[in-house]
Amino acid sequence: xxxxxxxxxxxxxxxxxxxxxxxxxxxxxxxxxxxxxxxxxxxxxxxxxxxxxxxxxxxxxxxxxxxxxxxxxxxxxxxxxxxxxxxxxxxxxxxxxxxxxxxxxxxxxxxxxxxxxxxxxxxxxxxxxxxxxxxxxxxxxxxxxxxxxxxxxxxxxxxxxxxxxxxxxxxxxxxxxxxxxxxxxxxxxxxxxxxxxxxxxxxxxxxxxxxxxxxxxxxxxxxxxxxxxxxxxxxxxxxxxxxxxxxxxxxxxxxxxxxxxxxxxxxxxxxxxxxxxxxxxxxxxxxxxxxxxxxxxxxxxxxxxxxxxxxxxxxxxxxxxxxxxxxxxxxxxxxxxxxxxxxxxxxxxxxxxxxxxxxxxxxxxxxxxxxxxxxxxxxxxxxxxxxxxxxxxxxxxxxxxxxxxxxxxxxxxxxxx
Numbered sequence: 001x002x003x004x005x006x007x008x009x010x011x012x013x014x015x016x017x018x019x020x021x022x023x024x025x026x027x028x029x030x031x032x033x034x035x036x037x038x039x040x041x042x043x044x045x046x047x048x049x050x051x052x053x054x055x056x057x058x059x060x061x062x063x064x065x066x067x068x069x070x071x072x073x074x075x076x077x078x079x080x081x082x083x084x085x086x087x088x089x090x091x092x093x094x095x096x097x098x099x100x101x102x103x104x105x106x107x108x109x110x111x112x113x114x115x116x117x118x119x120x121x122x123x124x125x126x127x128x129x130x131x132x133x134x135x136x137x138x139x140x141x142x143x144x145x146x147x148x149x150x151x152x153x154x155x156x157x158x159x160x161x162x163x164x165x166x167x168x169x170x171x172x173x174x175x176x177x178x179x180x181x182x183x184x185x186x187x188x189x190x191x192x193x194x195x196x197x198x199x200x201x202x203x204x205x206x207x208x209x210x211x212x213x214x215x216x217x218x219x220x221x222x223x224x225x226x227x228x229x230x231x232x233x234x235x236x237x238x239x240x241x242x243x244x245x246x247x248x249x250x251x252x253x254x255x256x257x258x259x260x261x262x263x264x265x266x267x268x269x270x271x272x273x274x275x276x277x278x279x280x281x282x283x284x285x286x287x288x289x290x291x292x293x294x295x296x297x298x299x300x301x302x303x304x305x306x307x308x309x310x311x312x313x314x315x316x317x318x319x320x321x322x323x324x325x326x327x328x329x330x331x332x333x334x335x336x337x338x339x340x341x342x343x344x345x346x347x348x349x350x351x352x353x354x355x356x357x358x359x360x361x362x363x364x365x366x367x368x369x370x371x372x373x374x375x376x377x378x379x380x381x382x383x384x385x386x387x388x389x390x391x392x393x394x395x396x397x398x399x400x401x402x403x404x405x406x407x408x409x410x411x412x413x414x415x416x417x
Contacts, residue, residue, distance in 0.1 A: 031074045065079075076103075167253065197242055240290060253297070
């Protein structure tokens with residue numbers, strides 16, 4: 001079947017994506033010993049590579065070994081051996097599509113009890129009501145720590161290119177560090193990184209400049225940005241429009257639009273203020289406004305399962321359709337669409353009234369499916385969310401013990417910033 005979905009997308013770096021379908025980043029939590037990619041990640045990405053996407057974007061890879069979103073996260077810093085990442089890149093590119101590494105720093109969104117650091121633009125903690133204790137209390141970053149973080153992003157991007165990846169996506173959404181600096185609710189600084197949007201965007205722009213300077217001109221550089229935080233008084237669509245304009249002169253290839261954070265989990269369809277579509281393409285209404293003024297190609301992610309929805313997204317002027325959860329259940333969904341077929345079953349819905357807990361259970365369900373695919377097993381989308389969440393918590397405890405031991409080993413000789 002012919003469709004705009006299957007037309008090439010040229011990027012300003014010179015890369016040409018085979019089609020307009022991207023696998024959006026999903027945190028896999030599948031790191032092997034040493035916080036490195038191993039056999040499970042390689043199998044998972046080989047399956048996805050065979051599925052027909054024009055672009056695969058990995059789950060977030062941490063730029064700072066002492067700051068992880070979870071204890072089974074992958075770390076690529078100046079000390080990490082490149083061989084495991086080279087094998088990962090080869091698997092992800094085996095189907096002929098491009099592979100980009102999403103690079104990230106969690107900032108204040110670090111689980112309580114994790115070793116290392118919990119940093120933020122300010123000392124404002126994550127507010128999840130009775131669940132707030134799930135995250136550590138942040139300390140405001142010093143100028144030296146901010147500058148060291150810029151360098152870490154650049155180092156990770158350079159090493160990703162050396163390992164064979166085709167690009168990186170800088171994560172500035174979902175309430176992670178760069179998103180925290182953008183948010184007036186979290187960033188209460190009164191120095192060069194706080195106050196006006198220009199100041200709040202300074203860290204993101206400095207990271208983009210440093211990354212672009214560290215890699216070759218043909219290496220892709222994208223940014224994942226919230227279309228809105230979905231919190232009253234937070235980063236909004238007008239802020240997103242202005243930040244996209246700031247990014248345009250810096251050599252960015254595309255901007256992926258998403259939304260929300262742990263406090264308002266719009267990325268799982270549960271925003272605090274209900275401003276997303278209930279079932280598919282959560283952020284399409286906001287994207288339609290942004291696409292009219294954006295000087296950069298936009299990618300839209302959020303709850304897309306049906307080819308009809310993907311076509312609707314492209315019809316709005318968006319250049320690239322991002323699929324996440326649906327690919328955890330149907331790894332070859334783009335190929336199915338091309339053949340006139342749709343996905344099989346969907347994940348069992350989570351209807352719990354507690355949004356924070358429901359979001360955590362939804363993400364646990366997705367990771368459960370990814371683990372099955374990574375072991376060459378069939379997905380089981382009917383898995384009960386409570387079971388998925390409990391199993392994940394058990395695995396996290398074992399991963400935390402391994403991470404603590406690794407972080408405390410003699411290998412970690414990095415001086416504190």
